[in-house]
Amino acid sequence: MSDRIRIKITPRDFEYDVYTLVKAFFPEGDVAVYKDEEAQDPEDDIIRVELGDSSLRVEYGRVIEESFEKNDRTLVKNLLKQSIYKILSEKTGTDLPWGTLTGIRPVRIPLSMMEEGVSDGQIRDKLKSTYYISDKKLDLAMNVAKLESRILSGFDYRSGYSLYVGIPFCPSICLYCSFSSQLADKADLDGYLDGLERELTAMGSMVSGPPDSLYIGGGTPTVLSPEQLDRLFSMTEKYFDLDGTREFTVEAGRPDTIDPDKLSVIKEHGATRISINPQTMNQTTLDLIGRHHRVEDILKSFEMARSQGFDNINMDLIVGLPGEGREEVARTMEEILKLSPESITVHSLAVKRAARLNLFKDKYREMGMVGNEEIMDMVSGYTSKAGMNPYYLYRQKNMVGNLENVGFAKPGYESLYNVLIMEEKQTIIACGAGSSTKRVWLDGKRIERIINPKDIKTYLAGIEDITEKKRNLLEA
Numbered sequence: 001m002s003d004r005i006r007i008k009i010t011p012r013d014f015e016y017d018v019y020t021l022v023k024a025f026f027p028e029g030d031v032a033v034y035k036d037e038e039a040q041d042p043e044d045d046i047i048r049v050e051l052g053d054s055s056l057r058v059e060y061g062r063v064i065e066e067s068f069e070k071n072d073r074t075l076v077k078n079l080l081k082q083s084i085y086k087i088l089s090e091k092t093g094t095d096l097p098w099g100t101l102t103g104i105r106p107v108r109i110p111l112s113m114m115e116e117g118v119s120d121g122q123i124r125d126k127l128k129s130t131y132y133i134s135d136k137k138l139d140l141a142m143n144v145a146k147l148e149s150r151i152l153s154g155f156d157y158r159s160g161y162s163l164y165v166g167i168p169f170c171p172s173i174c175l176y177c178s179f180s181s182q183l184a185d186k187a188d189l190d191g192y193l194d195g196l197e198r199e200l201t202a203m204g205s206m207v208s209g210p211p212d213s214l215y216i217g218g219g220t221p222t223v224l225s226p227e228q229l230d231r232l233f234s235m236t237e238k239y240f241d242l243d244g245t246r247e248f249t250v251e252a253g254r255p256d257t258i259d260p261d262k263l264s265v266i267k268e269h270g271a272t273r274i275s276i277n278p279q280t281m282n283q284t285t286l287d288l289i290g291r292h293h294r295v296e297d298i299l300k301s302f303e304m305a306r307s308q309g310f311d312n313i314n315m316d317l318i319v320g321l322p323g324e325g326r327e328e329v330a331r332t333m334e335e336i337l338k339l340s341p342e343s344i345t346v347h348s349l350a351v352k353r354a355a356r357l358n359l360f361k362d363k364y365r366e367m368g369m370v371g372n373e374e375i376m377d378m379v380s381g382y383t384s385k386a387g388m389n390p391y392y393l394y395r396q397k398n399m400v401g402n403l404e405n406v407g408f409a410k411p412g413y414e415s416l417y418n419v420l421i422m423e424e425k426q427t428i429i430a431c432g433a434g435s436s437t438k439r440v441w442l443d444g445k446r447i448e449r450i451i452n453p454k455d456i457k458t459y460l461a462g463i464e465d466i467t468e469k470k471r472n473l474l475e476a
């Protein structure tokens with residue numbers, strides 16, 4: 001097999017679906033779809049797809065032909081992906097844990113089927129026979145969908161909204177950061193809060209009633225001083241009615257930004273959930289990935305939060321960090337679980353967008369897919385022993401080992417915001433540079449987004465224009 005894999009689709013359709021599936025089989029390969037005008041290289045390894053009105057044909061070493069009576073796009077897409085999957089799985093001797101599902105929300109299918117009253121048995125059959133999901137991922141998706149459906153039951157989330165406020169600044173930039181966060185000590189944080197206030201004022205006037213959930217994220221919101229935090233929360237309370245908000249999360253992500261004064265401001269303003277994110281409990285890795293804090297800082301800030309009465313603390317960690325294998329992740333899990341947080345969110349590292357991480361490409365090749373799946377299984381084992389269940393999950397493009405990010409929580413401590421945003425169940429009003437406002441129509445099928453500029457200057461200069469666009473979106 002050549003390193004250059006090219007896909008030729010005639011006529012050009014389903015390109016992105018085909019590309020992502022092929023790329024999942026060849027994560028390191030140079031995979032692309034031929035453009036019409038592009039010349040073929042004699043060295044290219046070509047996957048040929050021909051789409052007709054009532055049949056399709058895939059050729060790559062062997063040929064699979066399928067015919068269909070009705071030209072239904074979903075049916076054709078599924079048949080096409082199944083054909084490609086069969087050929088590539090045979091050729092590479094690999095099965096993908098999520099089968100032909102390449103989207104970032106694999107739980108959406110079982111969740112909507114549950115909402116339509118389809119039985120568990122039928123959902124499982126469909127996921128297996130249509131998407132070729134592995135038994136392990138099938139169990140995971142079903143368990144998450146059931147828990148999400150319970151979390152969403154009992155309130156009218158469709159006609160409500162949630163609010164996100166972003167503070168895209170951090171004390172240092174992590175090697176793997178894909179959020180375009182900026183260094184806090186070089187930023188005019190008060191100037192940013194001035195702009196944010198203009199946006200909050202405008203957005204607050206477009207809604208009535210409290211958001212179901214409020215999420216202050218980043219970046220690292222706790223880079224703000226206690227006074228700035230107080231201002232941030234006060235202005236959010238001023239422009240939005242928070243009386244009746246079910247969940248209020250503050251990301252206190254980096255332990256080196258937390259102190260008793262900031263925690264007490266967060267507590268006074270009524271946050272119900274905070275997130276302290278170690279990512280790893282191995283000092284060598286922390287140093288390597290550019291998080292300028294010590295493992296002891298994580299322990300200290302966690303104890304500090306507990307002593308101030310925070311009874312719902314999440315901790316994020318990452319699987320797939322450079323130099324970390326099973327042993328290092330096991331150590332992290334053991335150290336984290338000694339603290340007994342209410343929830344743990346486990347991310348599989350998404351490599352491609354984190355350009356600086358490409359320095360470690362060889363490390364990733366060594367780790368491979370199997371190793372990572374074993375590590376994810378081990379992490380699940382630890383969380384299950386700690387009484388936590390998986391309650392939301394999502395996938396990203398280019399994740400190490402083509403796996404997923406999973407939130408685990410003790411019963412009753414699942415984050416509502418995470419479920420609402422991940423399953424796209426509710427309109428999210430988002431304020432702050434780089435944040436994404438999403439209008440979800442009542443039927444749950446139509447969704448539109450407006451993303452604020454990431455660049456702080458552009459964001460600040462364009463707030464009035466952006467809020468006007470968002471007004472049109474929300475009033476549509």
Ligand code: SF4
Pocket residue numbers: 169170172173174176177178179180181218219220253254
């Ligand atoms: S803490 Fe998060 S947002 Fe900040 S630099 Fe690290 S990865 Fe990026």
